Amino acid sequence: MSKTSSPRREAAKRSSALLATGLVVTALALGGAASAQASSASLTSSPATATAGGSVLLDAQGFTPGDALSFELDGTALSTSPLVGKDESADANGDYSGDALIPEDATLGTHTISVTDASSSDVASTTITVVAQPTASVTPSTVALADYLADGVTVTYSGFTPGETVGFAIGDAASGIRISPDAVADAAGSVTVHWVPQAGGSYSTEGTYEVIAASTDLSIVAQRVSFTVTADAASDATTAPAAASAGTPLATAATPVARAVSFTG
Known part of the structure; x- marks a missing residue:
């Protein structure tokens, strides 16, 4: 007896098997x-x-x-x-x-x-x-926290079918979240995702994270790629000023200077 294909499960149901972090995409029966x-x-x-x-x-x-x-x-x-x-x-x-x-x-x-x-x-x-799994590369592979929060990381995948819709996720060894939106592989089968975390949000602290990409039916899963977020470098210590003789001012009074300030976003 034949039957109509049922909608496939939510990917969260098997996230630990895919990434140990989760690739949260809705799968479709083909x-x-x-x-x-x-x-x-x-x-x-x-x-x-x-x-x-x-x-x-x-x-x-x-x-x-x-x-x-x-x-x-x-x-x-x-x-x-x-x-x-x-x-x-x-x-x-x-x-x-x-x-x-x-x-x-x-x-x-x-x-x-x-x-x-x-x-x-x-x-x-x-x-x-x-x-074969599509290949992956991440830039940068190691990044200081401040730079990560400002600019994020970029992951490029090669080897998907041209025109194929690809979903993405990011996570660590314990959990994962979907990265939106999906992207469509170009004529060469390549697709890129740019991830910039929200300060205070998921995966926005020091640590090692993994990004994964997969076809929307989860049959094609790319190679795993990870990057590491490190602590910001400590500021260089400055040399303490020499002691001044009594009654000698340490510095002259500052002169106010007007300057332009620009905002983006």
């Missing part, structure tokens, strides 16, 4: 790929191409309602998360929809995703292709 199956059960992946660290939407059909399901990538347990509920099991119609996270160490090329029920009576599989 078209399915042809599947192979060893029984009446079937399995499809949407899309059928992803990077290491990316995710695909798996749709399994034809299983016994309520049966527990297990997923593998090339024979190794695969991390999955159902769109509905908490259990990896077939619903009342014998169907299942959930996200699968492609391991960070997945090699480039064709891989097989399989699903098996508890009794191993129903087995289905499909293939996906793991492609």
Whole structure:
């Protein structure tokens, strides 16, 4: 029985798996790929191409309602998360929809995703292709706090599909937030994000932060890139003035000077 693809989950639901900080984008189900199956059960992946660290939407059909399901990538347990509920099991119609996270160490090329029920009576599989992650560079990679608050950092990614919409996030080892707005990769597949923190806001202090970029369906995730914010350099100590003799003024009176002041923003 076929069914319409469900809206994919909010990315915050699996932020710890992607970045340990979160990439907060809404994922969209794309078209399915042809599947192979060893029984009446079937399995499809949407899309059928992803990077290491990316995710695909798996749709399994034809299983016994309520049966527990297990997923593998090339024979190794695969991390999955159902769109509905908490259990990896077939619903009342014998169907299942959930996200699968492609391991960070997945090699480039064709891989097989399989699903098996508890009794191993129903087995289905499909293939996906793991492609190279887009590359990333950040400028500057180390920045003093005052400069960071004033000018931020710029991250450039290369290797996305030209015209592809890309979402961004920034975070540390514990949390992350979405950087708005999204951007569209240019004709060369490159896209740039400029991040300037708000004083007193998230990730606006000294520390090491990571910026990540991904396609809006989270299947293509760029290489991770980080930068470090350091303390501002201490001001150089000035030499104390020599002691003046009694009755001698330390300095002449200052003369007021008018000057222009400009404002921006």
